[in-house]
Amino acid sequence: MKKAxxxxxxxxxAMMIFxxxxxxxxxxxxxxxxSQTLLELIDEFNKLxxxxxxxxxxxxxSYEDTMQKxxxxxxxxxxxxxxxIEQSRIGQFLDGDAFQNLDEFINKDPEFKATLSDFFPRFxxxxxxxxxxxxxxxxxxxxLMYINRDVFRAAGLDPDNPPRTWMxxxxxxxxxxxxxxxxxxxxxxxxxxxxxxYAWQFGGDIVSEDGMTVLLxxxxxxxxxxxxxxxxxxxxxxxxxxxxxxxDLSGKIGMVCRSTGSLAYLKENAKFDLGATFMPYQxxxxxxxxxxxxxxxxxxxxxxxxxxxxxxxxxxxTPNTKKWALATGYMASRISAYESPEIQxxxxxxxxxxxxYLQLQESAFRRPYIGPYREIFNIMLxxxxxxxTDMNADVEAVLKSATEKAQKVLNEY
Amino acid sequence: xxxxxxxxxEALAGWxxxxxxxxxxxxxxxxxxxxxxxxxxxxxxxxRPMRYIGFDNYTSMFTSSDFWHSLSVTFVYVAVTVPxxxxxxxxxxxLVNLPWLKGKGAFRTFFYVPVITSMAAxxxxxxxxxxxxxxxxxxxxxxxxxxxxxxxxxxNYALVAMMIIGIWKRIGYNMVLFLAGLQVIPRTYYEAADxxxxxxxKKFLSITWPLLSPTTLFVTVMxxxxxxxxxxxxxxxxxxxxxxxxxxxxxxxYENAFAxxxxxxxxxxxxxxxxxxxxxxxxQFRFSKKRVHYL
Numbered sequence: 001m002k003k004a005x006x007x008x009x010x011x012x013x014a015m016m017i018f019x020x021x022x023x024x025x026x027x028x029x030x031x032x033x034x035s036q037t038l039l040e041l042i043d044e045f046n047k048l049x050x051x052x053x054x055x056x057x058x059x060x061x062s063y064e065d066t067m068q069k070x071x072x073x074x075x076x077x078x079x080x081x082x083x084x085i086e087q088s089r090i091g092q093f094l095d096g097d098a099f100q101n102l103d104e105f106i107n108k109d110p111e112f113k114a115t116l117s118d119f120f121p122r123f124x125x126x127x128x129x130x131x132x133x134x135x136x137x138x139x140x141x142x143x144l145m146y147i148n149r150d151v152f153r154a155a156g157l158d159p160d161n162p163p164r165t166w167m168x169x170x171x172x173x174x175x176x177x178x179x180x181x182x183x184x185x186x187x188x189x190x191x192x193x194x195x196x197x198y199a200w201q202f203g204g205d206i207v208s209e210d211g212m213t214v215l216l217x218x219x220x221x222x223x224x225x226x227x228x229x230x231x232x233x234x235x236x237x238x239x240x241x242x243x244x245x246x247x248d249l250s251g252k253i254g255m256v257c258r259s260t261g262s263l264a265y266l267k268e269n270a271k272f273d274l275g276a277t278f279m280p281y282q283x284x285x286x287x288x289x290x291x292x293x294x295x296x297x298x299x300x301x302x303x304x305x306x307x308x309x310x311x312x313x314x315x316x317x318t319p320n321t322k323k324w325a326l327a328t329g330y331m332a333s334r335i336s337a338y339e340s341p342e343i344q345x346x347x348x349x350x351x352x353x354x355x356x357y358l359q360l361q362e363s364a365f366r367r368p369y370i371g372p373y374r375e376i377f378n379i380m381l382x383x384x385x386x387x388x389t390d391m392n393a394d395v396e397a398v399l400k401s402a403t404e405k406a407q408k409v410l411n412e413y
Numbered sequence: 414x415x416x417x418x419x420x421x422x423e424a425l426a427g428w429x430x431x432x433x434x435x436x437x438x439x440x441x442x443x444x445x446x447x448x449x450x451x452x453x454x455x456x457x458x459x460x461r462p463m464r465y466i467g468f469d470n471y472t473s474m475f476t477s478s479d480f481w482h483s484l485s486v487t488f489v490y491v492a493v494t495v496p497x498x499x500x501x502x503x504x505x506x507x508l509v510n511l512p513w514l515k516g517k518g519a520f521r522t523f524f525y526v527p528v529i530t531s532m533a534a535x536x537x538x539x540x541x542x543x544x545x546x547x548x549x550x551x552x553x554x555x556x557x558x559x560x561x562x563x564x565x566x567x568x569n570y571a572l573v574a575m576m577i578i579g580i581w582k583r584i585g586y587n588m589v590l591f592l593a594g595l596q597v598i599p600r601t602y603y604e605a606a607d608x609x610x611x612x613x614x615k616k617f618l619s620i621t622w623p624l625l626s627p628t629t630l631f632v633t634v635m636x637x638x639x640x641x642x643x644x645x646x647x648x649x650x651x652x653x654x655x656x657x658x659x660x661x662x663x664x665x666x667y668e669n670a671f672a673x674x675x676x677x678x679x680x681x682x683x684x685x686x687x688x689x690x691x692x693x694x695x696x697q698f699r700f701s702k703k704r705v706h707y708l
Contacts, residue, residue: 064671064672067671067672067674068671071458071459071460071674072459074459074460075459092458092460092674093460095460095461096458096460096461098460190654239566240566241565241566241654241655242540242544242565242566243544243545243546246544246546246547247546371458372673374672374673375668375672375673378668378672381654382653382654382655382656382657383656385568385654385655385656385657386568386656388655389566389567389568389655389656390568390656405478405479412473
């Protein structure tokens, strides 16, 4: 009798455990409308999967904070199931084999696999490492060149025919400079992905494809930096480290490259006729895919990973990526969402919103992601700041010593 | 507990009384201290397993130009902020100690406010003050015909900006300590000096300054350690830039640990800082033995 009771109790306990919904923790690294939209999607998912899966969204701070918390929780053994991680910060997780290879789930899910080609191919290739798919796009963007159409008109330039190459940017800047001493053609800053673009667009590079060689002193990168330093020397460009927003809104800047995600902010705050166009190029059309993707961690029980997979599918499904794109201004990750009437209607109302999609399909590349990249980037950044603040600094010499230093970091990694 | 001997009982009570402090100290200070010493001999990014590498972290630290650079930036910062903040702190203490001054309490409060203000919040406000186009500081300087300075974007000024904030933050603390020091100096010395016809400056030099020396020593040591550990203002306002001009050693350590995930290397830096602090504090005590006059 006693034994039977024990068995029944045990069985009941077991049933309760198995019947309890699987809990999935998702760390997100954004606030405001971004987190709000994501949390709404999570709520919707939870309602659809009531009794089976509960997804809990947890704010993990900025991209950098998220990194720190992830490595700390890795040591403590309580990683989330899914995390939103910025493009250039994933290298050490990849090297440490921390991410779940999503192909394992995709191959078991023919229904989903059939829709894989609906993602913009550049997003899939940006998340494929060593031939395996590790992440899905969540908040992705490319940089646009914003132009002050009023300044263009005042200077006698055609705002409907904005510069396409950096040489044209320079020439237009010279014309804009004639408007007054405090007018500048192009504003420079410190943003990582913009600095990466400069190098690429002049035919240079930062790190080789195989991640073994630092290429900061490649001729293209040197040309790019010389070009921008020359513009600064002549006063037709301006460099601002800390007050980019204030300068861009001042009405005295002709052109600036910023995220497509800034479109809403600039539209709302600019007191001038704002235009948006492709980021310029010189030798090569190349723009980076910025923002963050979602990754699943490998070291979790299979049933929880299965539940997390369901959520990853849900978040990137056409109606949801569409909802995300419409609410946040980031790119929809699926072609079917891009072609949907709602998004097409948005483009017909404001063609500036479409530029990033055209750019994505034409010239978007994955940003450097190798393990020691943040350190290499900081070496590059500090050299950039030297060039930007010291008009006599020798670009070639600065980049050469930066390359040596960065190569050492790479070798020691 | 009658079965215990009295001595044991007292000892036990003692341990119980200090246990809250002891536990937190051991858990959050001594254990991490020992742990970072241990970690400094490993290569560890928290993702892959730890790997023992002997003294490699130390050798790469001592051969790294960035390390020496951040150390020298830190020394420049310390060499300016410590004396200046002590000087201004002492000056303020003397001022708010004047017998005829009205509203002493209010002044003391005003000068002390920066000390209790959160540095992270203050740094955000200072970033506005330092803003080159619309910032208050440049506006103020323009009255004197000084052209707008790119405080946070110019490698020549960014560290100066950090020093200004550091000094602003600490003078209140120094003032309060000096004030306490001033108030324990017996009035009789001054009365005797008055009878001898000493000037106020002479009185300061021969009575106040020597008798303040224990306070001065304490303030110097505290300020030295605090300045050496400057971090929040740099982290919030300049991130070590532009062109590494504000890359103080703490920020260098932080970046290596939390941005580059080189925890072993960062631990080696922290061990170096720890040893350096001890050495400097010992030197200061040794040096001041002859010059500090206790009442």
